[in-house]
Amino acid sequence: MALLHKIGQSDSESVYDAYAQKPSEGTIAKYKMPDDSHDPEVITDLILDELLLDGNAKQNLSTFCQTYADPYIRKIMDACIDKNMIDKDEYPQTAEIERRCVQILADLWNSPESKTTIGCSTIGSSEAAMLGGLAMKWRWREKRQKEGKPTDKPNLITGPVQVCWEKFARYFDVELREIPMEHDRLLMTPEEVIKRIDENTIGVVPTFGVTFTLQYEPVKEISDALDDYQKRTGLDIPIHVDGASGGFIAPFIQQDIVWDFRLPRVKSINASGHKFGLSPLGVGWVVWREESDLPKDLIFNVNYLGGEMPTFALNFSRPGGQIIAQYYNFLRNGRKGYERIHKACQEHGMFIAGEIEKMGIFDILYDGSTGIPGAAWMLKKGTDLGFNIFDLSDRMRVRGWQIASYTLPVNCQDMAIQRVLIRHGFSHDMAQLLIDDLQRSIEYLRKNPMTHSLDEKTAGGYHH
Numbered sequence: 001m002a003l004l005h006k007i008g009q010s011d012s013e014s015v016y017d018a019y020a021q022k023p024s025e026g027t028i029a030k031y032k033m034p035d036d037s038h039d040p041e042v043i044t045d046l047i048l049d050e051l052l053l054d055g056n057a058k059q060n061l062s063t064f065c066q067t068y069a070d071p072y073i074r075k076i077m078d079a080c081i082d083k084n085m086i087d088k089d090e091y092p093q094t095a096e097i098e099r100r101c102v103q104i105l106a107d108l109w110n111s112p113e114s115k116t117t118i119g120c121s122t123i124g125s126s127e128a129a130m131l132g133g134l135a136m137k138w139r140w141r142e143k144r145q146k147e148g149k150p151t152d153k154p155n156l157i158t159g160p161v162q163v164c165w166e167k168f169a170r171y172f173d174v175e176l177r178e179i180p181m182e183h184d185r186l187l188m189t190p191e192e193v194i195k196r197i198d199e200n201t202i203g204v205v206p207t208f209g210v211t212f213t214l215q216y217e218p219v220k221e222i223s224d225a226l227d228d229y230q231k232r233t234g235l236d237i238p239i240h241v242d243g244a245s246g247g248f249i250a251p252f253i254q255q256d257i258v259w260d261f262r263l264p265r266v267k268s269i270n271a272s273g274h275k276f277g278l279s280p281l282g283v284g285w286v287v288w289r290e291e292s293d294l295p296k297d298l299i300f301n302v303n304y305l306g307g308e309m310p311t312f313a314l315n316f317s318r319p320g321g322q323i324i325a326q327y328y329n330f331l332r333n334g335r336k337g338y339e340r341i342h343k344a345c346q347e348h349g350m351f352i353a354g355e356i357e358k359m360g361i362f363d364i365l366y367d368g369s370t371g372i373p374g375a376a377w378m379l380k381k382g383t384d385l386g387f388n389i390f391d392l393s394d395r396m397r398v399r400g401w402q403i404a405s406y407t408l409p410v411n412c413q414d415m416a417i418q419r420v421l422i423r424h425g426f427s428h429d430m431a432q433l434l435i436d437d438l439q440r441s442i443e444y445l446r447k448n449p450m451t452h453s454l455d456e457k458t459a460g461g462y463h464h
């Protein structure tokens with residue numbers, strides 16, 4: 001049978017190839033805008049090709065942030081690409097959905113006034129932490145002014161914190177009293193907090209899921225100690241919990257830990273929707289225990305359905321899709337779904353910690369069971385295997401794995417640790433593949449010992 005051939009295609013169309021025409025043939029513009037326009041498909045291909053050199057997000061075990069999105073989240077993000085969440089009047093339903101998310105979180109975190117309390121979305125936990133910090137500073141200053149006392153030396157007490165709190169302290173002129181780690185104490189303790197308090201303390205920030213070790217700081221014990229301190233001194237010190245990760249984990253899989261608004265001293269909580277909240281990058285949350293915990297003069301009003309809506313933010317324009325995706329996650333997963341997802345991650349983290357312990361050359365610092373899903377370990381002290389933890393991370397990169405390796409902060413800088421985070425989208429099979437690759441990498445490095453080991457700087461990072 002004769003084949004039908006379509007004719008009439010011009011020569012130039014039939015020989016079209018994205019890689020055989022300008023600008024693919026030469027170098028693309030990098031630091032100056034080109035004079036002329038180009039074919040969007042060709043440009044997209046070129047940019048996407050370049051991005052292949054980025055790490056594979058699923059194998060990025062350094063990040064706390066979500067790297068998995070189901071097709072429905074992608075659909076929502078696509079539909080919402082043009083929604084600016086600050087335009088409350090133009091996108092009133094986006095504003096309404098943001099409001100519902102705040103209420104859902106206030107309820108999840110046991111606010112006694114979850115229906116009336118106040119909170120907002122942010123671009124992430126960093127912005128949310130700044131807002132929580134500002135509210136503490138404002139409340140402290142108001143009180144001091146009323147008492148006719150000086151307000152020029154506010155301080156904030158934290159354990160080993162994420163850099164956002166260092167930023168808050170520097171940008172908003174607050175002295176950071178960060179409790180340094182010790183070899184036998186990697187977290188904040190009530191005793192260490194009490195030692196550092198004075199009348200200028202605007203608040204205490206326990207981290208509920210410490211970035212370095214994934215463990216939870218003991219919020220209840222600190223709250224109890226502050227109750228006792230108030231009885232003795234009259235000073236009433238509020239707590240803001242940095243629940244960047246734990247705020248979206250403990251309510252589902254560690255319900256016995258009392259860390260949230262059940263403690264009256266906890267006045268505000270921040271968490272990252274884009275971490276264990278399971279939403280795409282670009283959403284965090286901060287919620288106050290009761291409306292009165294957020295000073296009124298920090299609030300700006302924007303137009304909303306012919307009326308006014310209170311806002312508190314460092315940014316103005318911000319994408320709305322992440323907020324809608326957060327609401328989707330709440331409805332889609334429900335409490336049971338979040339529990340199933342985080343439990344699976346917790347089990348994979350514990351499996352990895354167990355397998356690593358069996359290798360016999362590591363000390364487990366965190367076994368994945370009581371904090372954020374994941375694991376942390378370090379080479380046993382005094383073992384000389386011909387490589388260090390940074391060499392091992394570097395070797396693992398050959399198979400695409402990105403594993404954070406870093407030294408702990410002051411007083412524990414001699415401790416170089418490796419840490420993996422296990423997030424939604426990671427399976428038991430992947431955990432086994434990771435372990436197999438670790439074993440292979442260790443064997444390789446033992447056979448080929450390093451003549452010049454890498455250090456934290458030369459290893460090139462993953463130390464969030």
Ligand SMILES: Cc1ncc(COP(=O)(O)O)c(C=O)c1O
Pocket residue numbers: 064123124125126127129162164207208209210211242244245272284464
């Ligand atoms: C404890 C803690 N606080 C704050 C942050 C900052 O969060 P974000 O990246 O959402 O701004 C992080 C990030 O990892 C964190 O672990």
